[in-house]
Every structure is written in structure tokens, then in C-alpha cells.
Amino acid sequence: MMNKDLEKIIYAAAERDVPNVQASIMAEYRMKKAQNKHRFGFRLPLRPLQLASMMLILLIIGFVAMYDHPVQDSYATVYIDINPSLEFDIDEEDIIRDARLWNDEATLLLADVDYMDQPLYDVLDDIVDQAITLNYLNENHPYIILDIANREEHERINTLALVENRMKHHASDRVPNFDIIRGNAQNIQPDEQSGAHNHNMSMQRWRIIQSIVEENSDLDVEDLIDKNIGELMKVMQEKNMPNMPGMRP
């Protein structure tokens, strides 16, 4: 019997042994969907006047919340890009209060990380672990772009130093050449922000791509969009671009 025939027999046996859980998955999924629908998709058996009053109350609540809720403004934003691109809003105690995941990779990276209302430093440890597990971080791709915006400069520097030390310490045994590239997130312009978000990536990565494209007419955004940080740095070296644009050492 040839190896190929044996492999076919092995594969067929393996296929027969796969448990048939398709029906239970679908049943559970439909139940979850129905529960969500029940929770959010309620019907309103209301008369027009009741509906109008309800709308008015909601509008008032909305205005009050908007003008009487300065907490949001005091949140700092942490930008992280390892190819998964994500942002955390953190409060004064460095507790994560909100998150924006800009691509599928970020969703995957955080799929099993409990991050909401957790200390930033603990979550960063988990992120490093997951990034190594999923092979976004390794000796060939040892970089993370990181920066913090919307915080007093001296506090920002202190927090960055703490974060860097912690992450380096946590990653160094598995990725010895692990390094953090600091961004320049304080000077973000609205058009940069929308450009980054339209392309599902962090601000810092978008800035690098924009700078490369601006200085090299033979390249456009689509050529660079799937490259990781290490590959983008390589392109910059090949194109004799001396520094990471908008970056600080």
C-alpha cells in the first residue's frame, strides 16, 4: 500500500471520529440570538402621545448626559499596534474604561482577554502573552507601537515608561529582541484619525504608511496596508527614509 493510500485511510478514520456537534451549536446559537432579540428588539405598544413624551424624555436625558459628563474628556487613550490595532481609554487610575478594536486581528487577540474595567498593566501582560501565542510577536516581528494621548506630558512620559518596563520584562524571555516604538500621539489631526479608522488600523501605523506613500510615488496605501510593523520599517530602510515618521525614539 502506498503512503498516499495510507494517509487517505487515516484521514477518513479521523473524519469519522469528529464528534457531530453541528446541531447543538446551531441550537445554542439560535437561542442566544433569540435572547438578544428579546432583550433589545422589543415592540412598542404605545400611542403616539406616549411615544412623543418618551422621545422627549430620552432627548433631555441625552443632553444632560452630554453636558454634565466631563469624565470622558479626562480619559487618556492608549494606542497599541502589533498588527492587531487597538485603542484603550484609561482613567486617571489607569483602569481601562473603553476599547476600540480596529481589525479582525485585534478582535482575535482580545477574544479571551478580560479587559474592560481592568488595570491597563495586567491587560498588557495578557496582550503580550496572546500576541506571542498567536505569533504576532516573535523574533522576526519583535515590535509594538505604543503611545498615550490626552494626558499631561510628564504623566504621559511616566506612564509610558512604566508600561514599557512592564511589557519588556514580561516579553523578554520569549522574544529577546522585543522592542517598543513610541508614537507621537499628542498631535493627532482629525483627518489622520478618520483615515486610520477608515482603513481599520491604529493612528501610528497609518502615519507610517502615509509618510512612506508621500515620499515614494511608486507605492500606494494598498501596497502597504497588509504589512506588519517590521515590514514597514524594512520598506523605510530600503527607501532610505531615516526615521520612523512622527515617532520618537
Place this chain on the structure above:
Amino acid sequence: MDNQTLNEAVNKLKQGDDAYFEVIYEATKTKVYYTILTIVKDPSMAEDIMQDTYLKMLDSIKKYKNKNQFQAWLTTIARNLAINTFNKRKKEVYVDEDVNPNIFGSVEDQSEKAAYLREIMRDLSHEEQEVVIRHVILGEKHKTIAKALNKPLGTITWMYQNALKKIRTKAGDDHDE
């Protein structure tokens, strides 16, 4: 199933047509299950994680946009869940990593699980079983397996050939009987 048919099914599922889940499940189940099994080495646990993997896929399918990489994406979710579950279990129960457990779990409580494959691979060592599963079912190259199992490439190639030889001999014996 070819990649194009799978991609079409994925697109239909993304658009909300749940009927295509069956197509996707059939096309991907084997790799998903054995990816998990090689990590947790417990068929019952692998079955639970397999369910979680597909539920997670269904929850996040709308965000999936990498064309032609669906199986890889799904396998990554499976691997991720399996590693996390395995690590959690390690924290809860002492697991001696020096003892290399059978990939099919302990014989006593798993007698009905993975019966066909276990029968074929009955005469193989645990490591040979893992090499065969990784190569034949998961499609991993010997080089990748060598790295994952931290063994020289030559050892893996030899183990694989040796495993096939044992399976071939056993198949011949069974045929003679």
C-alpha cells in the same frame, strides 16, 4: 470542498443565511477538532472547545474580512481557545508536563471517543500519533512539526515513516485475519 465554495458559503453566512453553517462545519470540522485535540489531549474537552469555537465564529463572522483565509482564521480561534482552556486547567489541576499523555486521553473514560483513528494508530507511540495527526490531518510540514515538538527534522521524518510502517503492517495483519 474547494476554497471558492467555502468562501461562498462564508459570504452567505455573513449575510445571515444560517443554512450555510452546515456546509462550513462539514468543510472545516476535522482540522478544527484535531487542532484542539493535539493541544488539550482530551476528546471530551476537545468536543466542548469545538462547540465554543464555532459559536465564537458565528458571533464574529460579520467582522471577518480576510478573503481565502477562513480555515486559518477558524483554526486560530480554535487554537486560542484550546490553549486558554488548557492553561486554565493547569492552574486548577496539577498537570505533570513531563508525562506525555495520550492524544486520545485516558483509555478508561474515552473508550467510545475517537474509536476509528485510535484503532488504526493503536501500535503507535504517543509521539508518533501526534506526528501523524499533525502531518496527515492538520497538513503541517515536517519542519513545522519538528519546531513544535522541539525535535530535529530527521527524527520527525523517521518517526513518520516508522508510524506509517506500523500502520501498514497492522492493516496487512487485519486483512490476513
